[in-house]
Amino acid sequence: MPSEEVAVVVEEEFQQVVTPWEVSSKNGEKINYDKIIHQFGCQRLDKSLIDRVQRLTSRPPHVFLRRGVFFAHRDLNEILDAYENGDMFYLYTGRGPSSDSLHIGHLIPFMFTKYLQDAFKVPVVIQLTDDEKFMWKDNLSVEKSKELARENAKDIIACGFNISRTFIFSDFDYVGGKFRENSLRIGKCVTLNKVASIFGLKGEDHIGKVSFPPVQAAPSFPSSFPHLFENHQNLRCLIPCAIDQDPYFRMTRDVAPKIGYNKPSLIESTFFPALQGESGKMSASDPNSAIYVNDTAKSIRNKIYHYAFSGGQDSIENHHKFGANLEVDIPIKYLGFFLEDDEELEHIRREYGAGRMLTGEVKNRLIEVLTEIVERHRRARAAVTDEMVDAFMAVRPLPNMFR
Amino acid sequence: MPSEEVAVVVEEEFQQVVTPWEVSSKNGEKINYDKIIHQFGCQRLDKSLIDRVQRLTSRPPHVFLRRGVFFAHRDLNEILDAYENGDMFYLYTGRGPSSDSLHIGHLIPFMFTKYLQDAFKVPVVIQLTDDEKFMWKDNLSVEKSKELARENAKDIIACGFNISRTFIFSDFDYVGGKFRENSLRIGKCVTLNKVASIFGLKGEDHIGKVSFPPVQAAPSFPSSFPHLFENHQNLRCLIPCAIDQDPYFRMTRDVAPKIGYNKPSLIESTFFPALQGESGKMSASDPNSAIYVNDTAKSIRNKIYHYAFSGGQDSIENHHKFGANLEVDIPIKYLGFFLEDDEELEHIRREYGAGRMLTGEVKNRLIEVLTEIVERHRRARAAVTDEMVDAFMAVRPLPNMFR
Numbered sequence: 001m002p003s004e005e006v007a008v009v010v011e012e013e014f015q016q017v018v019t020p021w022e023v024s025s026k027n028g029e030k031i032n033y034d035k036i037i038h039q040f041g042c043q044r045l046d047k048s049l050i051d052r053v054q055r056l057t058s059r060p061p062h063v064f065l066r067r068g069v070f071f072a073h074r075d076l077n078e079i080l081d082a083y084e085n086g087d088m089f090y091l092y093t094g095r096g097p098s099s100d101s102l103h104i105g106h107l108i109p110f111m112f113t114k115y116l117q118d119a120f121k122v123p124v125v126i127q128l129t130d131d132e133k134f135m136w137k138d139n140l141s142v143e144k145s146k147e148l149a150r151e152n153a154k155d156i157i158a159c160g161f162n163i164s165r166t167f168i169f170s171d172f173d174y175v176g177g178k179f180r181e182n183s184l185r186i187g188k189c190v191t192l193n194k195v196a197s198i199f200g201l202k203g204e205d206h207i208g209k210v211s212f213p214p215v216q217a218a219p220s221f222p223s224s225f226p227h228l229f230e231n232h233q234n235l236r237c238l239i240p241c242a243i244d245q246d247p248y249f250r251m252t253r254d255v256a257p258k259i260g261y262n263k264p265s266l267i268e269s270t271f272f273p274a275l276q277g278e279s280g281k282m283s284a285s286d287p288n289s290a291i292y293v294n295d296t297a298k299s300i301r302n303k304i305y306h307y308a309f310s311g312g313q314d315s316i317e318n319h320h321k322f323g324a325n326l327e328v329d330i331p332i333k334y335l336g337f338f339l340e341d342d343e344e345l346e347h348i349r350r351e352y353g354a355g356r357m358l359t360g361e362v363k364n365r366l367i368e369v370l371t372e373i374v375e376r377h378r379r380a381r382a383a384v385t386d387e388m389v390d391a392f393m394a395v396r397p398l399p400n401m402f403r
Numbered sequence: 404m405p406s407e408e409v410a411v412v413v414e415e416e417f418q419q420v421v422t423p424w425e426v427s428s429k430n431g432e433k434i435n436y437d438k439i440i441h442q443f444g445c446q447r448l449d450k451s452l453i454d455r456v457q458r459l460t461s462r463p464p465h466v467f468l469r470r471g472v473f474f475a476h477r478d479l480n481e482i483l484d485a486y487e488n489g490d491m492f493y494l495y496t497g498r499g500p501s502s503d504s505l506h507i508g509h510l511i512p513f514m515f516t517k518y519l520q521d522a523f524k525v526p527v528v529i530q531l532t533d534d535e536k537f538m539w540k541d542n543l544s545v546e547k548s549k550e551l552a553r554e555n556a557k558d559i560i561a562c563g564f565n566i567s568r569t570f571i572f573s574d575f576d577y578v579g580g581k582f583r584e585n586s587l588r589i590g591k592c593v594t595l596n597k598v599a600s601i602f603g604l605k606g607e608d609h610i611g612k613v614s615f616p617p618v619q620a621a622p623s624f625p626s627s628f629p630h631l632f633e634n635h636q637n638l639r640c641l642i643p644c645a646i647d648q649d650p651y652f653r654m655t656r657d658v659a660p661k662i663g664y665n666k667p668s669l670i671e672s673t674f675f676p677a678l679q680g681e682s683g684k685m686s687a688s689d690p691n692s693a694i695y696v697n698d699t700a701k702s703i704r705n706k707i708y709h710y711a712f713s714g715g716q717d718s719i720e721n722h723h724k725f726g727a728n729l730e731v732d733i734p735i736k737y738l739g740f741f742l743e744d745d746e747e748l749e750h751i752r753r754e755y756g757a758g759r760m761l762t763g764e765v766k767n768r769l770i771e772v773l774t775e776i777v778e779r780h781r782r783a784r785a786a787v788t789d790e791m792v793d794a795f796m797a798v799r800p801l802p803n804m805f806r
Binding site for chain 2 (some may be wrong): 131134135142172173174175176177180181184185187188189190191192193195196201202203204205206207208210211213214
């Protein structure tokens with residue numbers, strides 16, 4: 001079974017591989033997002049669209065929009081056109097529950113989706129792909145995967161989603177009925193060659209991997225959620241996600257018109273870089289590559305001091321002389337994600353880049369910022385009871401979902 | 404993706420192809436069941452096993468057992484060993500709802516399963532694979548496939564199943580929860596190469612076809628039916644089916660120990676021959692190749708007279724001289740399935756084979772037998788109400804399923 005098309009093009013032409021399971025570049029180079037946009041065929045999220053979001057929502061655009069964390073899209077303009085004409089939409093995002101604790105990079109799509117939910121006053125469906133994780137991980141049982149999904153749901157709820165506009169579901173618990181009908185309609189339109197090429201699957205892979213993509217595609221269509229959207233069968237869907245999920249939704253968009261559905265729109269983020277540098281995603285297998293949402297203040301301090309890759313020079317003299325290399329500096333990157341004050345960030349960039357501010361000072365500011373985020377998350381998560389998880393995951397109508 | 408192993412072996416070595424979608428032999432030769440047993444690796448159902456069934460159930464073995472219609476098995480002896488020691492089992496059979504009307508060959512597994520249900524006093528689960536049919540047929544909608552499943556359920560119920568021991572389910576309606584968990588457990592153990600080889604799939608086939616085999620496998624495990632078998636997690640499963648379904652259950656039996664389950668046992672039938680002769684199965688695309696359960700008496704008479712392939716000689720003189728060739732004679736084959744009186748059948752075989760009885764007389768007797776079966780079925784089906792279908796398909800416990 002050939003797995004050429006996308007995967008090989010990526011590797012040979014672009015010297016980088018981006019699939020839902022692998023993000024890497026040759027020679028440790030930075031991921032080139034312009035090339036990804038070109039290769040995937042999505043569009044750059046430009047200032048005019050961000051201005052339009054600001055105008056339509058009457059609130060300042062999220063820091064992730066202003067700073068280009070969400071940098072690409074597919075047909076976001078169509079969602080905004082429809083919204084401007086009084087048509088609503090819904091948001092769909094998700095998570096593969098892979099470990100008990102999330103790192104701060106995992107929070108990005110959820111923080112951003114919560115902002116979109118509040119700004120546009122629209123419903124959100126959040127898919128926990130416990131079935132996918134069970135199938136991909138050799139030693140993960142169904143039961144453990146479902147348990148992880150529930151734990152992860154607590155972290156997601158802690159991001160502040162509005163329960164009257166949010167449905168969280170575990171694939172193991174929810175997939176059936178209309179949802180499964182849609183996933184089979186989708187599967188009927190995708191050949192083995194196609195899925196092998198999009199996802200880089202081989203003949204020795206198990207068939208569970210082939211069966212999953214339609215399950216991730218199905219929430220893009222409102223009829224998969226009869227308890228929510230029975231009277232909104234033409235509702236458009238906007239999917240905030242990291243760019244590595246794009247292959248799933250390219251497939252979904254390809255299939256949609258064949259089965260009489262709207263194509264979902266996407267708004268896509270860069271990867272959150274590892275502490276060690278920006279050549280890939282953080283790795284759960286290396287705890288020192290990431291800040292986890294349950295790290296202690298001491299652990300955060302320790303990781304940032306010891307592992308956050310610095311663009312500062314190797315001596316104070318050289319630093320004063322040449323300034324920091326902001327292009328590779330991880331503390332500056334992280335502040336770009338999480339320091340909300342644009343002026344302060346610009347000040348730090350200027351001073352640090354000119355060598356007037358030292359790495360230690362920048363790291364200290366980052367430690368403050370991250371510690372606050374992690375502490376806030378920890379408090380919010382501690383307040384999430386099992387009853388709240390049950391409530392968010394209950395299969396129920398959301399009567400006020402557009403208000 | 405290579406699809407060599409089984410499919411190619413069949414074609415080249417045995418000059419016949421037997422998969423769930425194709426049954427054919429080269430040069431129009433009869434299907435060679437000894438070769439199938441050898442090729443599939445199942446066992447011949449011998450007289451000692453039939454005697455044992457008779458002894459354990461205290462009733463004469465079904466005509467389909469006595470006449471070798473059910474001719475092969477896998478581990479039937481283990482089911483009987485367990486039963487003899489007081490352990491129960493359950494029966495699992497199914498049907499892909501492909502058209503509004505069944506032909507009499509379709510009734511065979513159901514008539515036999517009903518006999519086993521009554522004889523052993525065990526529960527039956529009957530899977531209607533409306534999802535499979537939707538995926539295989541280009542122009543079949545989900546809705547139409549579900550409708551056909553319900554129509555077919557009426558024919559199945561008309562075979563006389565005991566509602567207190569029978570659960571009929573449509574995949575579209577039922578697959579989810581524990582059932583889906585099992586199908587994913589199964590899928591995780593089967594490679595793409597394996598499924599392509601077993602079922603002869605190619606890269607240009609759609610992924611729905613790859614996703615289905617675990618759905619047909621899942622009912623082999625009691626935990627797929629928590630409402631029935633929550634307290635019977637180690638219950639053994641016996642699957643009565645036509646031999647062309649063996650590839651599904653070879654796969655299932657291969658996977659079972661890997662996921663901690665008992666292998667299902669099988670009891671497998673020959674194909675019911677087409678009116679035109681014994682080189683294959685009947686075809687829904689040629690209405691004159693089969694007797695349908697809604698054929699009129701006139702239509703049955705017409706089909707048998709005009710289309711039932713005769714082993715009689717081309718003139719009365721030659722017939723008296725050489726006798727009929729019983730090996731190719733379809734009326735004799737059909738009587739072998741449906742004429743219950745062993746002595747009468749033996750009489751007809753002897754007289755017809757010796758040329759003392761004419762084709763017309765044999766056909767007349769067959770017309771009587773089939774008309775009675777079809778009339779009986781028609782009456783029984785007419786009495787099946789929508790409420791009864793709902794009742795058989797209700798997801799419910801079966802409190803008296805072993806009595």
